[in-house]
Amino acid sequence: MFDQSFALPPVTAVQDLEDLLSVRIAGDRYAIRTCEMSGLGSSPRITPVPSKVKGFLGVTAIRGVVTPVYCLAEFLGYGTDRDPVHWLSLFGTHEPVGLTFGSLEGYARISRANLCVSKETDGRQYVAEVARIANLLYPIISLASVAQTIKGKVNQV
Numbered sequence: 001m002f003d004q005s006f007a008l009p010p011v012t013a014v015q016d017l018e019d020l021l022s023v024r025i026a027g028d029r030y031a032i033r034t035c036e037m038s039g040l041g042s043s044p045r046i047t048p049v050p051s052k053v054k055g056f057l058g059v060t061a062i063r064g065v066v067t068p069v070y071c072l073a074e075f076l077g078y079g080t081d082r083d084p085v086h087w088l089s090l091f092g093t094h095e096p097v098g099l100t101f102g103s104l105e106g107y108a109r110i111s112r113a114n115l116c117v118s119k120e121t122d123g124r125q126y127v128a129e130v131a132r133i134a135n136l137l138y139p140i141i142s143l144a145s146v147a148q149t150i151k152g153k154v155n156q157v
Contacts (some may be wrong), residue, residue, distance in 0.1 A: 016112050020131055021139055022105040023087070026078035029105070030136035031131045032089060039090035044069065044098065046085065053153050055080065060098060060114050062090065069098035070149075075126060091143045097150055099143065108133045116142075 019034040032068035041062065046069050048058040055074035059066050067090070085100045114132040118139060126146050127139040 015107050018115060018131070020108050020110065020138070020140070021089075022108060022133055023101045024103040024105060025076060025101045026073045026082040026091055027102075029136065029138050030076075030101075030127075031108075031132040031133065031140045032143060033088075033140065034107075036091060038088050038093050038096060040087045040104075041090070041098075042104075043086060044088040044100070046100075054152075055150075057085070057100065060088070062088075062096065062098070065096065067096050067098045069100060070103050070146075070150055072099040072141070072146065075149065076141070080120065089143065091147045095149050099123075099146060 006090065020031040021034060021037075021040075023030050023032060028146075030077075040061065043061075044060045046060050047059045049056070055067045055070045056070060057071055057080070059068050061067070069082045069088065071083065071085075072089075074080050083100070083102045087099045087101050087104050090096045090098055108131075110133060115129055116132075118128060118130045126142050126144060129140040131138045131140055
């Protein structure tokens with residue numbers, strides 16, 4: 001029994017791991033924490049709705065709930081025209097918000113040792129950390145920060 005424990009591979013504590021989606025927004029690499037998402041969808045059908053809120057694309061129905069949809073590229077400073085809408089990440093459960101992005105590259109589970117605070121965010125206020133995934137750097141988008149900005153903008157209108 002004692003010798004058996006040395007034959008097993010070392011176990012990494014789950015708390016030391018971070019689950020991320022690697023995505024492309026306007027051609028640039030980013031990561032999104034899966035723990036901040038309440039869902040993911042592909043090729044959403046978005047019904048345009050007039051609004052003064054910058055980045056608002058319209059609404060879609062997800063699981064029978066009308067959900068406002070915003071362009072994540074717009075919040076990162078790219079504008080709405082540079083990123084085709086192929087994917088929708090959902091944030092929140094009671095009043096979900098949809099955030100679009102161009103392409104999904106994959107899923108990665110990394111050690112928190114591969115995360116670092118970003119000093120250079122290229123003016124992107126929703127990026128505070130960077131993840132190293134397969135020897136590439138991915139700025140991590142805080143969906144919570146984006147959603148908070150959206151709620152502030154909606155309340156002003």
